[in-house]
Amino acid sequence: GKKDLERLFIDKIEDVIIILNKFNVIIYANKSATNNFGDKLEGKHISVAIRISELLDQIDQHRIDKEIKIVNIEIKNPVFKFFKISISSIQSEQILLVFKDFTEIQKSQIIRSDFIANASHNLKTPLVSLKGFLETIEDSAKDDPRSQKKFIEIMKLEANKMEILIEDLMMLSRIEQQEHISISNKVNIKKIIEDVIILTSKRIKEKKISLKLDLDNNQQFVIGDAEKLSTLFLNLIDNAIKFSNPSKTIKIKILKVDEIFKKYVSISIIDEGIGINEEDIHRITERFFRAENTKKLKIEGTGLGLAIVKHIINQHRGELKITSKIGLGSEFIIRLPKA
Numbered sequence: 001g002k003k004d005l006e007r008l009f010i011d012k013i014e015d016v017i018i019i020l021n022k023f024n025v026i027i028y029a030n031k032s033a034t035n036n037f038g039d040k041l042e043g044k045h046i047s048v049a050i051r052i053s054e055l056l057d058q059i060d061q062h063r064i065d066k067e068i069k070i071v072n073i074e075i076k077n078p079v080f081k082f083f084k085i086s087i088s089s090i091q092s093e094q095i096l097l098v099f100k101d102f103t104e105i106q107k108s109q110i111i112r113s114d115f116i117a118n119a120s121h122n123l124k125t126p127l128v129s130l131k132g133f134l135e136t137i138e139d140s141a142k143d144d145p146r147s148q149k150k151f152i153e154i155m156k157l158e159a160n161k162m163e164i165l166i167e168d169l170m171m172l173s174r175i176e177q178q179e180h181i182s183i184s185n186k187v188n189i190k191k192i193i194e195d196v197i198i199l200t201s202k203r204i205k206e207k208k209i210s211l212k213l214d215l216d217n218n219q220q221f222v223i224g225d226a227e228k229l230s231t232l233f234l235n236l237i238d239n240a241i242k243f244s245n246p247s248k249t250i251k252i253k254i255l256k257v258d259e260i261f262k263k264y265v266s267i268s269i270i271d272e273g274i275g276i277n278e279e280d281i282h283r284i285t286e287r288f289f290r291a292e293n294t295k296k297l298k299i300e301g302t303g304l305g306l307a308i309v310k311h312i313i314n315q316h317r318g319e320l321k322i323t324s325k326i327g328l329g330s331e332f333i334i335r336l337p338k339a
Contacts (some may be wrong), residue, residue, distance in 0.1 A: 016083070016099035019090070020046055023057060027094070034201065036099070045337035046097075055085060059095060062087045074106075083104035111287075118288040122165055122302070126134040126158040132156075161300075168304040172287070175228065175311045183316060186225045186339040189265060190215040193252060196233045203241050210249045219265045221339035224316055229336075232312045235305040236269050236332055242299060244329075255333070264318070264335040276324040284322065285310035 008019055011031040018041070019028040026049060027040035041049050047056055058069040069087040074080070083099040090096050133151045139145035190329040193215060197204075204211055224231075240250045248271070256264040276284060288303040313320050316336050324330035 003050075003300075014101070016097075016101075018046070018097040018099075020059070020095040020097065021091035024056075024095075033099075058087055059097075062089070062095065064092075065151075076207045080107070115287055118303075119165075119169060122288070123162060126162050129158045130155055165302045165304075168302045168308065171231070172304055172308050172311065175315065176310060179311055181315070183223060183225050185223065185225060186221055187226045187229060188220055189222050189224075189229070189267065189336065190220045190254065192226060192229050193233055193237075193267070194235055196230060197252075200237050200241060201232060203238075204250075207241060207244065208247045209241060209244060211245075212249060212251045214251070214253040219254055219257060219338065222265045222336040223339050224336055225333075228312045228315070232309050232334070235309050236334070239305060240269055240271035240273065240330075242301070243294070244271050245273070248272040261319075261335055263338055265334070265338050267334045268331060270329065270331045272329040275326040275328055276322070276330055277326060281322050281324060285320070293314065 013030060014032055016033045016036055017028070017030040018026055018033050026041050026044050026046060026048045029037075033041055037049055044058065052073050052075075055071055055073060058071050062069050066089060071085045071087065073083050073085060075083070080103065081101065082103045082105075084102055085098075085100075086098045088096050088098075099287040133155050137148050137151055141151060190278050193213075197211065197213075237250070237252070244250065250272075251268070251270040253268045253270075255268055258264075258266060274294070276291050280289075283289050284291065285306045287307040289306075290301070290303050294301070310320060313334065313336075318337065319333075319335040321335075322330065
């Protein structure tokens with residue numbers, strides 16, 4: 001009947017809708033409510049179903065002044081959720097609660113503010129250092145050319161760090177803005193990897209790293225942007241060198257066709273580096289995230305390389321799989337759509 005139709009309609013609404021009787025017992029909860037707060041809500045007191053004191057206080061306040069209330073609530077368990085709740089009256093002392101889900105907006109605001117805080121901190125550190133050296137040159141080292149030369153060399157290094165960070169920030173911003181743009185070019189992944197190896201060959205020699213390549217597979221062409229894929233492999237190969245001890249091996253291989261991923265070309269990069277803690281693996285592609293062991297070893301880097309890698313893979317509609325063991329090394333498998 002009409003009641004069933006109304007219920008069906010309200011169940012289709014994405015907002016959480018809950019109706020309370022005059023005793024604050026739930027007399028109606030739509031499908032979205034049960035998805036978020038569990039089954040069998042009807043018949044429960046609101047304080048049992050949703051244990052948030054601010055919401056209960058505002059419901060009580062609304063019963064007194066009859067004014068529509070808006071409450072922002074954060075729920076941490078079992079997953080992070082952020083709701084804007086409107087509290088209003090309907091017939092015979094019943095109260096209507098409408099929960100609008102602002103989780104994604106809130107998450108992006110948190111990420112943005114964390115990003116700004118981290119970027120500011122990472123730029124401020126070398127700036128403070130530069131300022132200190134300039135003051136020293138003006139003051140105690142003004143008549144000491146040898147000290148001046150030493151400080152100027154250090155200042156150049158600090159300025160270089162800032163330049164690399166700014167370049168990475170600009171690149172990440174550009175890649176994020178273009179992430180929705182689809183790519184249709186056919187590129188040779190073997191050629192891209194070989195060109196990146198030429199760029200990193202000096203550092204490979206310096207660390208006496210043995211490089212094992214297996215790129216002669218018939219799966220060499222992918223749909224991609226050559227410049228972005230060069231950036232992707234430069235970041236990954238650079239990391240493999242950076243986190244490996246001298247005289248270790250790095251293996252780069254185009255994998256044989258896998259039944260599950262037959263629409264992709266899969267490239268594996270294996271190092272014998274310091275490895276990543278299991279609990280850090282899912283966070284390693286976050287902006288500015290540095291794993292604990294890299295902090296302890298004071299390994300240089302902007303903390304943006306793997307975030308850049310992730311966004312390039314997202315734009316290519318590809319996949320990234322990371323496996324690692326502390327002290328033994330890591331494997332990064334990059335899957336890109338086959339041309």
